[in-house]
Amino acid sequence: MRKLDYHEAIKKLVSFIREKTEKTGTNGVVIGISGGIDSATTAYLAAKALGREKVLGLIMPYYNNQDVDDARLVCSSLGIECREINIKPIVDTMVSQLGFQPDKKSLGNIMSRTRMVILYAHANAMNRLVLGTGNRSEFLTGYFTKWGDGASDYAPLINLYKTEVWEIAKLLGVPKRIIEKKPTAGLWEGQTDEDELGISYRLLDEILWRLVDLKMEKERIAEELGISIERVQYVEALVKRSEHKRRLPPGPEF
Numbered sequence: 329m330r331k332l333d334y335h336e337a338i339k340k341l342v343s344f345i346r347e348k349t350e351k352t353g354t355n356g357v358v359i360g361i362s363g364g365i366d367s368a369t370t371a372y373l374a375a376k377a378l379g380r381e382k383v384l385g386l387i388m389p390y391y392n393n394q395d396v397d398d399a400r401l402v403c404s405s406l407g408i409e410c411r412e413i414n415i416k417p418i419v420d421t422m423v424s425q426l427g428f429q430p431d432k433k434s435l436g437n438i439m440s441r442t443r444m445v446i447l448y449a450h451a452n453a454m455n456r457l458v459l460g461t462g463n464r465s466e467f468l469t470g471y472f473t474k475w476g477d478g479a480s481d482y483a484p485l486i487n488l489y490k491t492e493v494w495e496i497a498k499l500l501g502v503p504k505r506i507i508e509k510k511p512t513a514g515l516w517e518g519q520t521d522e523d524e525l526g527i528s529y530r531l532l533d534e535i536l537w538r539l540v541d542l543k544m545e546k547e548r549i550a551e552e553l554g555i556s557i558e559r560v561q562y563v564e565a566l567v568k569r570s571e572h573k574r575r576l577p578p579g580p581e582f
């Protein structure tokens with residue numbers, strides 16, 4: 329992996345958030361706080377950049393589990409205002425009107441898009457920006473809901489791999505239990521990113537870095553990392569099949 333100077337990276341992230349908020353003439357930012365590391369890190373950076381009064385956290389559980397306590401911990405340790413909105417009644421009502429029962433992934437996407445609607449309702453009403461929490465590992469593999477958690481005004485972590493977010497979170501003082509927990513989208517009980525993606529973030533990031541950033545030959549990546557070529561091809565396929573999630577909807581050229 330590339331060797332980033334994480335102290336410098338934090339400075340860059342903080343000035344990015346400050347500059348975007350100032351230049352857009354907005355009053356601050358709104359962030360969905362899940363209890364996971366990406367949203368915690370984004371909130372820590374935003375509080376550093378803008379001061380805690382200008383950061384609103386929205387805790388929007390569907391399930392009532394440990395993640396809610398972890399999300400509260402982020403808010404209390406940072407001293408930012410957090411509001412809790414239970415999305416279960418909203419999602420369940422929506423589903424009851426669909427006329428069919430969505431499978432667990434489609435239901436998860438409805439949860440993610442419901443959170444997006446609520447974040448933008450607050451951003452509109454308060455003249456604030458929605459800060460996204462996506463990282464480069466998720467972005468390149470398409471591991472996010474299109475127009476759900478993938479939707480935001482600015483996404484400070486989007487050019488940082490998950491393994492780099494872990495390092496930055498440590499330096500920022502994000503609570504240890506949040507750094508150490510398994511990444512999960514939390515869309516169904518027992519879901520973990522690494523199980524669903526079929527690969528660990530450590531290996532994924534090593535492959536993505538060589539494949540996408542260094543544009544290295546697949547054979548060489550396999551050799552360097554001591555893995556099979558199929559593993560590299562698998563990651564390449566994740567990147568290719570999610571290309572549509574990394575652009576605005578196109579139409580024919582005229």
Ligand SMILES: Nc1ncnc2c1ncn2[C@@H]1O[C@H](COP(=O)(O)OP(=O)(O)OC[C@H]2O[C@@H]([n+]3cccc(C(=O)O)c3)[C@H](O)[C@@H]2O)[C@@H](O)[C@H]1O
Nearest residue numbers: 433436437440470471472473474477512513515521524572
């Ligand atoms: N080739 C193509 N060109 C243009 N559009 C294309 C397309 N293929 C699908 N589509 C469209 O994209 C839709 C599928 O994309 P999408 O709706 O996103 O759904 P999909 O990618 O199937 O599912 C989202 C994935 O992201 C994961 N996720 C979601 C939310 C948060 C997190 C997290 O880490 O916290 C992870 C979730 O667990 C799941 O694996 C299709 O229904 C279709 O509308």
Ligand SMILES: Nc1ncnc2c1ncn2[C@@H]1O[C@H](COP(=O)(O)OP(=O)(O)OP(=O)(O)O)[C@@H](O)[C@H]1O
Nearest residue numbers: 360361362364365366367387388389461511512513
């Ligand atoms: N229950 C929730 N309440 C508020 N926001 C949520 C909730 N669940 C998900 N989100 C939003 O969706 C984003 C995407 O989730 P994702 O799981 O990728 O990030 P994370 O939970 O912050 O970190 P990790 O990937 O390590 O679990 C979150 O960062 C958060 O902004």
Ligand SMILES: [Mg+2]
Nearest residue numbers: 362364512513
């Ligand atoms: Mg999560």
